[in-house]
Amino acid sequence: MAELSTISLRTxxxxxxxxxxxxxxxxxxxxxxxxxxxxxxxxxxxxxVGNGIVLWFLGFRIKRNNFTIYILNLAxxxxxxxxxxxxxxLSILLMTxxxxxxxxxxxxxxxxxYTTGLYLLTAISLERCLCTLYPFWYHSQRSxxxxxxxxxxxxxxxxxxxxxxHFFCKPLSWxxxxxxxxxxxxxxxxxxxxxxxxxxxxxxxTLFIKIQRSSQHQYPLKPYVVxxxxxxxxxxxxxxxxxxxxxxxxxxxxxxxxxxxxSILFSVINSTANPFVxxxxxxxxxxxxxxxxxxxxxxxxxxxxxxxxxxxxxxxxEI
Numbered sequence: 001m002a003e004l005s006t007i008s009l010r011t012x013x014x015x016x017x018x019x020x021x022x023x024x025x026x027x028x029x030x031x032x033x034x035x036x037x038x039x040x041x042x043x044x045x046x047x048x049v050g051n052g053i054v055l056w057f058l059g060f061r062i063k064r065n066n067f068t069i070y071i072l073n074l075a076x077x078x079x080x081x082x083x084x085x086x087x088x089x090l091s092i093l094l095m096t097x098x099x100x101x102x103x104x105x106x107x108x109x110x111x112x113x114y115t116t117g118l119y120l121l122t123a124i125s126l127e128r129c130l131c132t133l134y135p136f137w138y139h140s141q142r143s144x145x146x147x148x149x150x151x152x153x154x155x156x157x158x159x160x161x162x163x164x165x166h167f168f169c170k171p172l173s174w175x176x177x178x179x180x181x182x183x184x185x186x187x188x189x190x191x192x193x194x195x196x197x198x199x200x201x202x203x204x205x206t207l208f209i210k211i212q213r214s215s216q217h218q219y220p221l222k223p224y225v226v227x228x229x230x231x232x233x234x235x236x237x238x239x240x241x242x243x244x245x246x247x248x249x250x251x252x253x254x255x256x257x258x259x260x261x262x263s264i265l266f267s268v269i270n271s272t273a274n275p276f277v278x279x280x281x282x283x284x285x286x287x288x289x290x291x292x293x294x295x296x297x298x299x300x301x302x303x304x305x306x307x308x309x310x311x312x313x314x315x316x317x318e319i
Contacts, residue, residue, distance in 0.1 A: 033258055037089050040265045044086040047272030051079040054275045057297050067223055068301045069147035070127075071278075073155070074120045078271035081113035085268050108166050114242070114267065115192070116158040121234060122196045123150055125203035125227055132210050132224075161188050185249040192242065204231040222281050222300045229277050238270035 054075040058068050084106045127150075131138045143149075165188055169180035207224045214221060241263040248255055282296030 030258060033261055034093070036258065036261045036265055037093055040261070040268050041086060041089045041093070043265070043268045043272045044082045044089065047082040047268065047275070048079060048086065050272060050275030050279075051075045051082065053293060054278065054297070055079060057294055058301070061294055062298060062301065065301070066127075066142075066147045067124075069151060070120060070124045071301060073151045074117060074124070074274065077113045077116040077120060078274055079113075081110055081117065081271050082268060084110035084113065085264065104166070108162060111165065112158055112162040114238070115161055116155055117238075117271065118192060118196055118200075118234070118242075119154040119158055120151065121231060122200040122203075123154060125200045125207065125231060128224060128227055129203035129206045132206060161191065164188070182250045185246055189246045189250075193246075197239070200231055201235070204228050222284075222302075226277055226281050226300055229281070230274055233270055233273045233277070236270075237266040237273070241267040 055072065058064070058072045058075065062068065064072070088106055088110070127147075165184055168184055169177050172180055204227060208228050211221070211224050211228065244255065244260065244263045248260075278300050279293065279296050282298070282300040
């Protein structure tokens, strides 16, 4: 087929577990690959704008609460992931592969942001689940700075996991390196897929049941709707990327560049979708009129116990 024909252009492309990996091989890029990379770039730019808006409003324009601290860190992780993905995709399309140090820096940063996003989404789901199941215990045991402390710990854990994946096996010989890398990625895979992901799914299912029950009597709580949709988007778009990379690093088998680029595109869509989920859910209101972006975000990220929020002029507005 013409659209799958190989373009008459050779470029150095590195595609492995880290999206654009650490080894180089001269390949022909398919026209399909170019189209997928271009689409990835478009979604990356859209996501940078969307997450940038969320960072601006939650960081400087809207009063923070326990929920917004998590979302602020999640938006930061998504922004970092999209920025690194954007630079890497551009380097391929323009055939200007970064220097080795910059290439590793981008790859590590991208994986760090991806892993942090998984951990933060799990923490958000779990905390909302505990708040739903054990409200009295949750509010009595929760410390004032718990969200901040949890976010810091998750960033540290993500840095540790990413650092081990990329640098722990580097000093070893090639044969030892392959066995070491397989063991490392199996261990981190167990942590990510057999601990964090099941906790996230179970917590989200609990919130989904809560939404179904509350929708029979009143409008569902917006934070719960946001969490359930975000987790669903993650499972559909982002999880396949990590599974793909786990298989690639543990079995060292060949996977076509088209399949790898597609998985990266799906992960980019996941990080891009979150701000639009916030905006759409926040725009749903009993009041007529859409309101501003700030008002939409306020409607989503208010505490459940609050029944009012402050609009941009300082007046109280019913939600």
